[in-house]
Amino acid sequence: MIAVPMLLGAMSIVFFAMRILPGDPCVAMMGDQATTEALADCTKNLGLHRPLAVQYVDYIWRSVQFDFGHSLRQGYPVSEYIARMFPHTLVLVLSSAVVAALIGIPIGIISALKRRSPLIDYPLRIIALLGLSMPVFWLGILLLIVFSLRLDIFPLIGGGDLDGVIQMIRTGEVFVYPRDFLAAVGDVLYHLTLPALALGFTLAATVSRLSRSAMLEVISQDYIRTARAKGQGERTVVYKHAFRNMMVPLLTIIGLFVAVALTGTVLTETVFTRPGLGKMLVDAIGARDYPLAQGAITVFTMIIIVVNLIVDMLYAVVDPRITYR
C-alpha cells in the first residue's frame, strides 16, 4: 500500500518541477518569431492558461484513470505512445541486467575468493574500475565503430521489429508461423546485442564491486568457517553456503539497480538510436511537453516500485528465515 503515496508523491514532484523549469512549451514550439497573440492562443489551446491547482487536480484525476492526455508536441495519446515505447526499454533493461549479472557476479565472486591475488583479483578489479569510469555513450560509439562500421556484423540503428513480435504473440500467429516468429525475435535480439552489451558492461562494474563486497562479508562469517571445519570441499562451501547467502544483499542492490539501468537507457537509446522511454523522456522535458514527460515519469516510478516489490518477495525465496504474513 505504501506504493500509492509514493506514486502520488512522484507524480506531484514531476508536475510542479516541470512547471518551475524556466521555458514555456509554446515558446519552445513557436520560436523567436511568435507574436504575443500567437503565444496566448497557443497557451489557451493547450489548456495552460488555467490556474495551476486546476491543472494539477485534472492531471491527477486523469492519471488515476490511466489517461495521461495527448503529447503537446506530436499530438499522439500519451498512453498509446508509452505503450509503444515501453517494450523496447523493457527488453533493453532486462537484457543489460542479464549481461551485467553474467559478467558482474562471477567477477565479483572470483575476485573476493582470490582476494589480493595480483594475478586474479587486481586485474578483475581494474576491469571493474574501467567499466565504472567508462560512460555508456563512449563505449556505445566504440562498439558501433568496431562491430557495426568496421566489422559490419551488427546494425547501426533501430530496435528491430518488436511491434511485430508483440503483435504475433497477441494474435496467436506465433503458433501458426513459428519460423517467422523466431526470425522476428532473432532480429530484435540482433538489434539488441550491442546496446545490451554497452549498458550491461557499464552496469556490470557496479554489480561486480557489490557482489565482491557481499561475498567478502559472507565468507568471513562463522558458518563458513564451520563448513570448512567440517571438511567440506571449497566448491560446496562457495556454491551452497556462501553464494545463497550473498544473494540477500545482492537482491537489494538489484532493486536499486533497475533505477540506474533506467537512467542508463537514456544515453543508450540515444547512441544506438533505439526507440524507447528514456530518450522520449529527455526530449519531452526539452520540449516542455508536460503530458508526455509526466506520463513517462509515472511509468518509470511504477517500474521501480514493482521491481522493488518483487525483490521484497524474492527475499523469502532466497532466505527462508524471512517470511511475509
Next chain:
Amino acid sequence: MPSSARSRFSLRSMIALAAALAFGLVALVEPPAALAQKKVLNIAAKEPDSLDPHTSILGQTQAIKRFMYRGLTRFAIKDGKVTTAEVQPDLAESWTLSPDGTVWTFKLKKGVQFHKGFGELTAEDVKFSFERQIKRAPGTRFGVNLEVIKSIEVVDPHTVQIVLKSFDAIFLLRMVGYQQGYIISKKAVEKFGEQYKWNPVGTGPFYFDRHSPREKIVMKAFDKYHAGRPQIDEINWFDVPEDATKLIGLEKGTFDLLYPEAVTADFAGQVEKMGAIIDRRGPGQQERFYINMTKAPFDDIRVRRAFMHAIDRKAIKETMYPGGLGKLAISCVPPGYFGHIPMTFPEYDPEKAKKLLAEAGHPNGFTIKNYFISKSFFYPKVLTLAQEQLKKVGINVELQVVEHATFHENIRKNLNPFVLYGGTRITDADPWLSLFFDSKEIPDPATGNKGTNFAHYRAIDDLLAKGRLERDVKKRAAIYAEAQKRMEKDLVCLPITDVAGQWARNPKRVSTPFDPDYGEFSLHYSYNYPEMLKVLN
C-alpha cells in the same frame, strides 16, 4: 557432491545456451534481398513534430514538408540554379493581377492529384488552405504572413481569386510552397480532424506511408505527381538525434543524406575524409550587429564608425565558421534576397577606431555595463569574440549572460546599445528591411512595441513606403539599392556571417542536379526539389 555438481551444470549450461541462442538467432537474420531493386533513400535527421505543413517551425519538420507538399508558386530554377528571389508557377498554371494591384486571379493546373485518392486539386482546397491559417485554426502559426488577404473567392474549380487589402509586392513569394504557402487537401482535413498532423495529404512528389514513433517515417513515390513520378521509390526518414551516429551511418552506408544538428569544422572534416559532400544552401541565417543610433555614445556617428573599425569580422567568421562553413557577410540585406546589393563597411583598423573615439571625446574609451547576451546558439560565442576586440580600442563591455527568452525581452526594452541578432525571413528586401529598419518597428517599452528595429533607424521609411507600391521590378530593385546605400552611410548595421543551411550527402549513392556550393537556395535550409534527387545504385 550432488549439489555442487548441479550448480556447476546449470551455470555452464546457461552460458552455453545463451551463446547458442545469440549466435543461432543472429544467423537466422538475413539481409533483405527485395530492397536491392528498389531505389531507397535513407535520411538521418531528427523526428518532425507534425506533418501538417501550417504548424511547425522546427528545421526537420520544415525540411520533410517539402517532400509531400507544394504551393501555387515555387522558387525559380534559373541557369541551373535555384534562386529564392524569384518565383515560377507550380500548382498554379498562370495568374493575373488587377490594374489596381489588389486582385490576384490564379488559374490552377488541371489534373493535379492529391495523395491517397483524395481527388483533384481544386480552388476549394486553395481557399481552405489559406483561410484556416487566417482564422488561426489551432496549431497553425503562419497566418500572420497572410494578413494582407481580404477575401478569397472560388470562381470555378480551377480558378481562385484572392483580394488583398492593398497592393503587396511580395505576394507571389508568400504563395511559394513554404510554410503558409502549402496547399493541403480540404477533404483530408475534414476527414482526419485533429489526426491530420499524422495523416498528411498533399500534392508533392512523395506521399506519407507510415510513422514508427522514435524510429522513422516512410514516404513513397507518388505515381501521379503532376510533374512526373520521382526516380526514388521510397524514403526512410530516420530519427537519429546524435551527429556522431549520423556520421558512422554515412560511412557505413546506412544513410545517404544527413541533416546535422550543427556543422562544425570537425564534422565537415570527417565528411570530407570519407569522400562525402556537404550541400550548402543560401541564404541561410545572417548573424549581425545593429547599433542603436539614439543611445549615447552611439548617437555620435564617429563612435559607430569606431565600433565598426574595432570589429574584426573576418576573425569572428573564421573562428566560428572556418573555411566554407560560412561566408563573410557583404550586405545588411543578405544575398538571395530580392533587392540585395553588396555594401562596404569600415575595415578592421583598431588605430583608426581609437583616433575616432578620441575625436568624439572618449580618449580613454568607455564602459558598457549590464550588456545582456543570450546563453544559447551563436550569441555568447560571437559576443565574447567581439568583446575582446572592442576591449583593444578601449570599449569595455560587461556581459550578463541570460536565458534566451530574457535576452529577447531585454533587447526589446532597449537595454543593449548594440544588438547581436540572427535569422531568416521571406526572401525579399521589403519584409526584411521593414522588420529591421522601418521606424514603425522601433521597440519601445512605453508603448509595448516589440518590433525589431534595434538600430532605431528612421531614414528609409520613405523608400520602404515607395517600394511597397512600386510594381516595376527594376524600379523596386533600385529603391532597395538606395536604401542599402543610405544604411551604408549611416552606419547602423554591421553584418558578420551568412551561415548556409547544410546537409551531408554520399555522392556515390545520391545525386542532385544542383551545385553543392550554393547551387540551390531555399528558405528551410534543405532541398527545395527533393524529386530531383536520384539514387544511383
